[in-house]
Amino acid sequence: MKFCSHCGARLDQRIPSGDDRPRFVCDRCQTIHYQNPKIVVGTIPEWDDQLLLCRRAIEPRSGMWTLPAGYLENRETMMDGARRETREEAGAELTTLAPFALFDLPFISQVYMMFRGPLASTDYHPGQESLEVRLFAQADIPWNDLAFAVVRETLECYFSDRNNGQFKLHTGTIVPPPGMPRQPHCQ
């Protein structure tokens, strides 16, 4: 961020009066440009005992497997956004959704909200951002080829709950293990 999006002047970065952290400040129109975390919404699409995963067609982590997820849009609820991302990336519709996991990813200033729910049918196909979309039983999940730490954590929580016979809402902070990329998703 170098220029003011309101008036086009060059920005300064400093701690505004009454604040406690550096912000981008415009000395011409006095606008303070705050930057805040983004919300990623996604789903765990179920079909009997199988889950639908997408193989990424885009960087980062192109070729690796992930759950359908992406940035929440303005004027959208989290559940609507999760359905939209599932439609866009996996060509799939879901029936009822339940909140499943809400994770902080402070190292990349993101919050992930994941829902789980049954597919409406086996009518699915890869969208622009996916190379392939496939159902996996628990024994076949490609654990070594998952795109992001948050996807691994979500799937581990899911199978743990399912094997215990009760789904909970999971919260917590994701710390990327060494070798996992710091940027999980592009818009």
Add this chain to the structure above:
Amino acid sequence: MKFCSHCGARLDQRIPSGDDRPRFVCDRCQTIHYQNPKIVVGTIPEWDDQLLLCRRAIEPRSGMWTLPAGYLENRETMMDGARRETREEAGAELTTLAPFALFDLPFISQVYMMFRGPLASTDYHPGQESLEVRLFAQADIPWNDLAFAVVRETLECYFSDRNNGQFKLHTGTIVPPPGMPRQPHCQ
């Protein structure tokens, strides 16, 4: 948003190729400026059977009562942000926190994450954005002078759960009633 924050050129608003909604696009440096919902984090501070509310010193809804809450900052977890806002607005520290409510406010492109938990002590005082900070028993909650619909909903869920003897995590979409302001919080 009129100017590109990367290069200072005037922006155009149009649907980029491969997208499905209008974005601010820079024709000079090709940057697409996405705009996404913000996360507001806050708390329900408990002291025995009373809750701590703040009377707002700033617009919108100056003079009305609210729960301590504000925008999540980059590189911050939601729980840390909720503690920080409680410190800033109510001069109060909390012990353990539990997730209590996660609400969509699509009409203002916000998501509210509210935690509940006991105050560490009765050492509290109004911060810069509060006129007054006070403990209220359920019978004394100023229902007619609450600042925002999301605060009313959070308190109604809280007392309902408490009276039923069990706290749950609440989710849902807030629709502002007529007369309630559409903009709940400033940074």
